[in-house]
Amino acid sequence: MRRPGWVPRGGGGLPLTVSPDPDTPRGTAAEVVFDHVTKVYPGRQQPAVDDLSLTIPPGEICVLIGPSGGGKTTALKMVNRLITITEGDILIDGRGVRGLDLAELRRGIGYVIQQVGLFPHMTVADNIATVPRLLGWDKARIANRVGELLELVGLDPTADRKRYPAQLSGGQRQRVGLARALAADPPLMLMDEPFGAIDPITRERLQDEFLRLQREIGKTVIFVTHDIDEAVKMGDRVAILREGGKLAQYDTPDAILARPADDFVARFVGADRGLKRLTLSRIGDLELPPAPAAHDDELTARLTTSLRDALSIMLADGRSQLVAVDDDGNAVGLVTLDRIRAAVSPEAAAEEEGART
Amino acid sequence: MIASLAAVVIPKFGQDSCARANKTFCWDWFRQHWGSTFEPRLVEHIKLTAIAVGIGFVIAFSAALLAHRQRWFETPFSVVSGLLYTIPSLALFEILVPITGLTVTTAEVALVSYTLLILFRNTLTGLRGVRDEVLVAARGMGLTGRQVLWRVELPLAMPAIFAGLRIATVTIISLTTVAAFVVDQGLGAPILNAINVDFKTEFIAAGLLAVALALVADLVLVVTQRVSTPWARRAAG
Ligand SMILES: Nc1ncnc2c1ncn2[C@@H]1O[C@H](COP(=O)(O)OP(=O)(O)O)[C@@H](O)[C@H]1O
Numbered sequence: 117m118r119r120p121g122w123v124p125r126g127g128g129g130l131p132l133t134v135s136p137d138p139d140t141p142r143g144t145a146a147e148v149v150f151d152h153v154t155k156v157y158p159g160r161q162q163p164a165v166d167d168l169s170l171t172i173p174p175g176e177i178c179v180l181i182g183p184s185g186g187g188k189t190t191a192l193k194m195v196n197r198l199i200t201i202t203e204g205d206i207l208i209d210g211r212g213v214r215g216l217d218l219a220e221l222r223r224g225i226g227y228v229i230q231q232v233g234l235f236p237h238m239t240v241a242d243n244i245a246t247v248p249r250l251l252g253w254d255k256a257r258i259a260n261r262v263g264e265l266l267e268l269v270g271l272d273p274t275a276d277r278k279r280y281p282a283q284l285s286g287g288q289r290q291r292v293g294l295a296r297a298l299a300a301d302p303p304l305m306l307m308d309e310p311f312g313a314i315d316p317i318t319r320e321r322l323q324d325e326f327l328r329l330q331r332e333i334g335k336t337v338i339f340v341t342h343d344i345d346e347a348v349k350m351g352d353r354v355a356i357l358r359e360g361g362k363l364a365q366y367d368t369p370d371a372i373l374a375r376p377a378d379d380f381v382a383r384f385v386g387a388d389r390g391l392k393r394l395t396l397s398r399i400g401d402l403e404l405p406p407a408p409a410a411h412d413d414e415l416t417a418r419l420t421t422s423l424r425d426a427l428s429i430m431l432a433d434g435r436s437q438l439v440a441v442d443d444d445g446n447a448v449g450l451v452t453l454d455r456i457r458a459a460v461s462p463e464a465a466a467e468e469e470g471a472r473t
Numbered sequence: 474m475i476a477s478l479a480a481v482v483i484p485k486f487g488q489d490s491c492a493r494a495n496k497t498f499c500w501d502w503f504r505q506h507w508g509s510t511f512e513p514r515l516v517e518h519i520k521l522t523a524i525a526v527g528i529g530f531v532i533a534f535s536a537a538l539l540a541h542r543q544r545w546f547e548t549p550f551s552v553v554s555g556l557l558y559t560i561p562s563l564a565l566f567e568i569l570v571p572i573t574g575l576t577v578t579t580a581e582v583a584l585v586s587y588t589l590l591i592l593f594r595n596t597l598t599g600l601r602g603v604r605d606e607v608l609v610a611a612r613g614m615g616l617t618g619r620q621v622l623w624r625v626e627l628p629l630a631m632p633a634i635f636a637g638l639r640i641a642t643v644t645i646i647s648l649t650t651v652a653a654f655v656v657d658q659g660l661g662a663p664i665l666n667a668i669n670v671d672f673k674t675e676f677i678a679a680g681l682l683a684v685a686l687a688l689v690a691d692l693v694l695v696v697t698q699r700v701s702t703p704w705a706r707r708a709a710g
Pocket residue numbers: 157158164182183184185186187188189190191
């Protein structure tokens with residue numbers, strides 16, 4: 117339901133500077149370790165999550181992906197113990213969740229779900245204030261924080277405060293859900309298909325805004341999705357779960373696309389994995405040979421253009437090269453089909469791997 | 474057993490020509506007897522109703538909370554309150570009089586028993602109607618079971634609870650007139666009088682007052698609900 121007078125925000129995105137809340141330490145992020153975690157639901161033979169071990173470094177987005185029923189939600193809900201762990205433990209900054217006080221554990225973790233689950237009887241401001249109230253913050257501090265968060269997620273800090281969830285669009289509700297999860301500045305965020313129920317255009321905007329936001333706040337995020345494109349876009353690392361909750365591969369998106377661990381992963385990421393890899397780099401990331409002095413009749417593309425888009429630009433015009441230009445339109449270098457092919461060749465990936473270690 | 478029949482009051486017609494002619498409704502006579510008859514009867518009626526709905530709500534609400542947590546409790550309470558609901562009110566008075574006599578207690582026990590089913594059902598339906606994702610989000614944020622109940626489930630059950638209160642209140646206002654068979658109280662007393670008397674005004678006035686009371690009570694509850702659950706209105710609009 118879109119209320120009258122509501123103007124969709126353009127691509128302007130989120131303001132990147134927020135006055136820090138003086139009482140909250142900024143940029144705190146937790147390390148999360150799944151340590152041989154298994155979940156067997158009562159009355160079931162097969163585990164829903166099977167001996168899952170992985171380490172998520174602080175400040176990274178780890179995407180859990182896999183087919184429906186693969187155990188993604190189960191794995192996520194064991195972190196805040198909405199589901200009890202059958203075997204193993206999950207360590208947050210070294211502390212096992214099984215030994216922590218339940219309320220305290222949950223209040224320290226931001227939780228975002230696909231259906232959002234806003235409280236229909238509370239205003240936007242009251243929804244966002246839920247955890248700060250539980251933590252006993254004083255009124256002034258809560259009011260400040262609510263305003264700050266509304267701005268952070270791209271809502272109007274004055275007009276949207278007093279609205280009820282039923283008066284918001286789907287995208288706005290998910291923004292409020294995100295603000296509510298971020299309210300007490302938790303070092304860890306759990307997001308279960310947060311953009312899954314949102315139309316493609318709004319979803320893309322929310323993804324972009326979240327990535328920009330994440331660059332600023334640097335949380336550890338466990339992000340569940342079943343959409344490989346979303347996983348490649350959002351994840352610093354991607355964990356692929358197969359049926360039965362077994363970990364098939366855990367690596368960077370680039371490494372998974374370049375070298376799928378097995379047939380299951382290869383099929384899952386799709387035959388166009390080569391093209392998907394091209395979305396991960398921009399032409400500005402490449403070392404480019406100088407452009408020809410006169411490039412008036414050449415195609416041009418900005419340095420922020422993805423390799424995939426650059427390829428598409430060339431193919432659409434039947435050319436095999438284009439000139440990379442900076443924001444002022446000055447030629448910076450020459451991008452050729454060969455250069456793009458080399459950038460995503462297996463040898464290049466191996467080289468990069470070598471350079472990293 | 475019928476107390477008020479023993480104390481039939483013949484209306485004092487006085488100088489009122491309308492009353493002496495026994496026209497359908499004598500406005501002057503009504504006004505003259507407002508302070509002596511109708512106002513006290515109306516106040517008694519309101520008290521009887523309020524006590525019945527109040528006690529009924531406390532019992533039904535507690536039972537609904539229990540049934541919300543312990544599913545097994547739903548069936549026995551539904552069966553018992555459903556049975557009570559189906560017993561004709563006069564029969565229930567007959568059953569109770571040998572135990573509690575011709576007292577207000579008898580009247581209230583009977584009236585309370587008619588509120589239980591409606592209030593129990595509506596409260597439980599309201600609590601169960603809270604959407605799953607709302608509860609998951611609440612627990613995921615670290616609300617305790619008690620906090621989820623008082624801050625999320627009960628506020629969201631309010632529209633259903635109010636709907637139950639409205640039905641129960643209107644029903645009890647109507648039933649309380651029958652309570653005049655056991656106690657000489659409420660608007661039922663003048664109505665009962667009128668059975669033995671040819672004079673129509675007293676009977677019509679008391680009946681209309683009961684109807685008006687039901688309408689006003691319903692209106693008060695609607696307004697209270699609107700004010701206390703502003704979100705529900707906006708969700709609908
Ligand atoms: N509460 C539950 N009780 C029993 N089985 C469940 C429950 N929740 C999920 N499962 C089962 O566990 C498996 C994994 O489910 P889930 O974690 O929801 O997968 P995903 O989120 O990857 O789609 C599925 O086979 C599902 O049927």
